[in-house]
Amino acid sequence: MSINTLVVKQQVIKLSEKTIEKTKEANVFFSGIGDFFLFLWKTTRETFSLNFEFNEFLRQCFQIGYKTLPLISVTGLIMGLVLTIQSRPVLVDFGAVSMLPGMVSLSIIREMGPVITALICAGKIGSGIGAELGSMKVSEQIDAMEVSSTHPIRFLVVTRVLAATLMIPVLVLYADALGILGSWAGANIKGSVSFVLFFNQAFRVVDFMDFLPAVIKTFFFGAVIGLVGCYKGYSAGHGTESVGKAANSAVVLASLLVIIVDLIAVQITDMLL
Amino acid sequence: MIKNKKVTPESTKKPKMVIEINNLSKGFDDMQVLKKLSLKLYDGENLVVLGKSGSGKSVLIKCIVRLLNPDQGTIMVLGENVSELKSKKLARLREKIGFLFQSGALYDSMTIKENLEFPLRRIKKKLSKKERDKKIEETLEHVGLADTLHKMPSELSGGMRKRASLARTIVVDPMIMLYDEPTTGLDPVTSGGISALINDVQKKYLTSSIIITHDIECARATADRIIMLKDGEIYMEGNIDDFENSTDEVIQSFFKQKA
Numbered sequence: 001m002s003i004n005t006l007v008v009k010q011q012v013i014k015l016s017e018k019t020i021e022k023t024k025e026a027n028v029f030f031s032g033i034g035d036f037f038l039f040l041w042k043t044t045r046e047t048f049s050l051n052f053e054f055n056e057f058l059r060q061c062f063q064i065g066y067k068t069l070p071l072i073s074v075t076g077l078i079m080g081l082v083l084t085i086q087s088r089p090v091l092v093d094f095g096a097v098s099m100l101p102g103m104v105s106l107s108i109i110r111e112m113g114p115v116i117t118a119l120i121c122a123g124k125i126g127s128g129i130g131a132e133l134g135s136m137k138v139s140e141q142i143d144a145m146e147v148s149s150t151h152p153i154r155f156l157v158v159t160r161v162l163a164a165t166l167m168i169p170v171l172v173l174y175a176d177a178l179g180i181l182g183s184w185a186g187a188n189i190k191g192s193v194s195f196v197l198f199f200n201q202a203f204r205v206v207d208f209m210d211f212l213p214a215v216i217k218t219f220f221f222g223a224v225i226g227l228v229g230c231y232k233g234y235s236a237g238h239g240t241e242s243v244g245k246a247a248n249s250a251v252v253l254a255s256l257l258v259i260i261v262d263l264i265a266v267q268i269t270d271m272l273l
Numbered sequence: 274m275i276k277n278k279k280v281t282p283e284s285t286k287k288p289k290m291v292i293e294i295n296n297l298s299k300g301f302d303d304m305q306v307l308k309k310l311s312l313k314l315y316d317g318e319n320l321v322v323l324g325k326s327g328s329g330k331s332v333l334i335k336c337i338v339r340l341l342n343p344d345q346g347t348i349m350v351l352g353e354n355v356s357e358l359k360s361k362k363l364a365r366l367r368e369k370i371g372f373l374f375q376s377g378a379l380y381d382s383m384t385i386k387e388n389l390e391f392p393l394r395r396i397k398k399k400l401s402k403k404e405r406d407k408k409i410e411e412t413l414e415h416v417g418l419a420d421t422l423h424k425m426p427s428e429l430s431g432g433m434r435k436r437a438s439l440a441r442t443i444v445v446d447p448m449i450m451l452y453d454e455p456t457t458g459l460d461p462v463t464s465g466g467i468s469a470l471i472n473d474v475q476k477k478y479l480t481s482s483i484i485i486t487h488d489i490e491c492a493r494a495t496a497d498r499i500i501m502l503k504d505g506e507i508y509m510e511g512n513i514d515d516f517e518n519s520t521d522e523v524i525q526s527f528f529k530q531k532a
Contacts, residue, residue: 132382144378147338148392148445149364 039231043161046154053155060163064125068171075120076175079112080104080182088190097191101198102205104183109206110214113176115262118221121168122254126229129160130250133233134243142234157230164226169218209273217265221258228254288315290349291449291481292337297346299332306332308505309346314449314481319471321484321492323516323527324502330485331375333502334451337483338370339363351448368396371447371480375454377438379426385413385437386422389444396445412444413437415477416470432463436470443474450474450482456491468494489528501527 083104091097133156136142145152184198232250236242292314299307306329314320324330335341337348339355348355353366379388389409393400400408413419416436426434435455442450455471456464468491474480484495492499493513501509501516501524509516509524516524 136380139376139381140374140378141380143335143340144372144374144380146340147367147370147372148395148441149368150391150395151360151364 035235036231039157039234040227042153043157043227043230046151047158047162049151049154051151051154053159056155057159057163060159061167063128064121064160064163065167065170068121068124068167069174071120071124072117072171072175073178075116076113076178077182077185079116079175080108080179080184081186083107083112083179084183084186085189088187098201100187101180101183101193101202105180105202105206106210108179108183109176110210111262113179114172114214114218114221115258117172117175118168118218118225118258118262119255121164121171121221122225122228122258123251125164125168126225126250126254127247129164129226129229130232130236131243131247133157133230134236134246135240137234137236138238138240138243152234157234160230161223161226164229165219165222168222168225169215172218172221173215213265213269213273217262220261220265224257224261225254228257288317290314291316291351292483293347293349294333294337295347295349297333297336297348298344299329299336299341300344306505307336307343310502310505310507311346312500312507314483316481317475317479319475319482319484319495319497321486321496321499322502323487323489323492323499324508325487325527328502329505330487330502331453334372334453334483334485337451338367338372368445369448371442371445371450373435373439373442373450373452373455375457377426377434379434379438379441381426384423384425385418385429385440388426388437389413389441392441392445408444412440415443415473416440432459432466435459435463435467439467439470439474443478443480446478447480450480452482452484452486454486454488455484456486456488461490464488464491465494467491471495 084100087103088097088100091100091103133142136156142152142156145155180199180202183202184193184195187193187198229250232246232253236246290313292312294310294312296309296311297307298305298309306327310329310333312320322330322333332341336343337350337355339358343356350366351369353362355363355366358366379385380391383391386409389412390405393405393408397405397408410419410422413422416439418433418436418440421429421433421437426437429437439455450471452471456467459467471482471484471491472495475482482495484491486492496513498512499510499516500507503523509519509521511519517528519525519528
C-alpha cells in the first residue's frame with residue numbers, strides 16, 4: 001500500500017469519526033428540543049387539570065413576587081436615575097431638556113423596564129427554580145412526590161410557571177414606577193423640577209398603546225423564565241454538580257429567550273401599530 | 274441460578290400473591306441491568322433482595338411503581354398490570370404502595386409534620402384536620418420521633434431522617450412496602466433500630482415488603498425469604514440459613530465480606 005493511500009485512509013477515518021461525533025451532538029441538541037416541547041405539552045395539559053394546587057401557587061407568588069421586590073426596587077430606581085443622568089447633557093445641548101421626562105418614561109415603559117426587570121428575574125427566579133427543582137430531582141424528592149400520588153408537574157411546575165407569568169408583569173409595573181421616580185431624582189441633581197410637573201410631562205407623551213404591548217410581552221417573559229427554570233431543574237442529571245449546571249443553564253437560556261421574545265414582540269408591535 | 278427449597282411465609286396455607294414479576298428486562302443505553310427476571314411476593318412476607326451495587330436492585334423496585342418503565346416483561350401488583358395502567362389508575366395503585374427511598378427523600382422545604390401531611394391530604398382526603406393531626410402524631414410516635422413535629426429535615430440526624438421518611442410512607446397505611454437500602458449510611462446500632470422498625474411496621478400494618486439491601490445484618494433481621502441478584506438475574510433464592518450455609522463462592526464471598 002502506497003504512502004498516499006495510507007494518508008487518504010487515515011483522513012477518511014478521521015473524517016468519519018468527526019462526523020459520528022457531530023451527529024451525536026446534533027442528536028443531543030434535537031432530543032433536548034424535543035424534550036422541552038414534551039415538557040411544555042405536559043405542563044399545558046396539567047395547567048388545565050381539575051386539581052389545581054392553589055396553596056402552592058400562592059406560596060410561589062409570594063416567593064417570586066414579594067421576595068424579589070427589594071432587588072427590583074434598587075434596579076428600577078437606578079435604571080431611571082442613570083438613564084436621566086446620561087441623557088440630560090445631550091438634551092441640554094439641543095435645548096430640549098423639557099423633553100427629558102417624556103423620553104425617559106417612554107423608554108422605561110416600552111423597553112428598559114420590561115427587559116431589565118425580566119433579565120434580573122431570569123437571574124434570580126430562573127436560577128432559584130432551577131436549583132430548587134434540580135436538588136429535588138437529585139435527592140429523589142420528585143420521585144417521592146410521584147409515588148405518593150401527586151403529579152410533580154402539577155404541583156411543582158404549573159404553580160411556578162403560573163406564578164412567574166403573573167408576578168413578573170406586576171414586578172415590571174413596579175420597576176417602571178420606581179424608574180420614573182428615579183428619573184425625577186436624577187433630573188433634580190443638576191436642575192430643579194417639581195414632582196407634579198415632572199410626572200405631568202412624563203405621562204403626556206405616553207399613551208395606552210405604548211403601555212399595552214409592553215405589558216403583554218411581560219407575561220411571555222414570565223412564562224419563559226418559569227418554564228425554562230422548571231425544565232432545567234426537572235431534567236437535572238445525577239449528583240450535586242448537575243444542580244449547579246441546572247441553575248446556571250436556566251439563567252443563560254432564560255435570559256437569551258427573554259431577548260428573543262422581546263425582539264419578536266417589538267416586531268409584532270411594529271407591524272400592528 | 275441456585276434454587277433451594279421453595280420458601281413461602283406459610284407454605285401450607287397457599288398464600289395470596291401481591292406482586293408477580295415475569296421476565297422483567299430493563300436496560301440503559303448499552304447496559305442491560307435486569308435480564309428476564311421473575312419473582313413473586315406473597316401476602317405478609319418480607320422479601321429481601323440482596324446484591325452488589327449495580328446489580329439492578331433499585332431498578333427492580335422502581336419498575337414496580339413505574340418510576341422506570343420496563344423494556345420487557347409484566348409486573349402484576351395486587352392483580353393489576355402496572356405497565357398497562359393509565360395515570361389515574363396508576364396513582365390509585367401507588368396509594369397502596371409505600372416507597373422508602375435510599376436518601377429518605379424528605380421534602381426539605383417542609384417541616385416533618387408537613388412532610389407527613391403532604392401524602393395524607395392527598396390520599397386520605399376524607400380525614401378532618403383533627404384526625405390528620407392525630408394520625409401524624411401517632412405515626413411519629415411509632416417511629417420514635419414524637420418530638421420532631423415542627424423540625425426541618427436538615428435538623429435531624431441520618432437515622433432520624435430515615436425514621437421520618439418511614440413515618441411519611443406508613444402514615445397512609447400502605448399494603449405493600451418497598452424499602453430501597455433502608456440502612457445504608459447508618460451506624461450498626463441505628464441500622465439495627467431501622468431493621469426492628471421494618472419488622473414492627475410489618476406486624477402493625479400487616480404489610481408485604483420488598484427490602485433492597487446489601488446489609489447482611491438487615492437481611493438477617495428482616496427476611497422471610499431472600500433473593501440474590503447478580504448481573505441482573507436471580508443468582509440464588511432461599512432463606513437466611515440457605516445463604517449462610519451455601520458453599521457457593523459468590524455467596525460466600527458476599528457474606529464473608531459483609532460479616
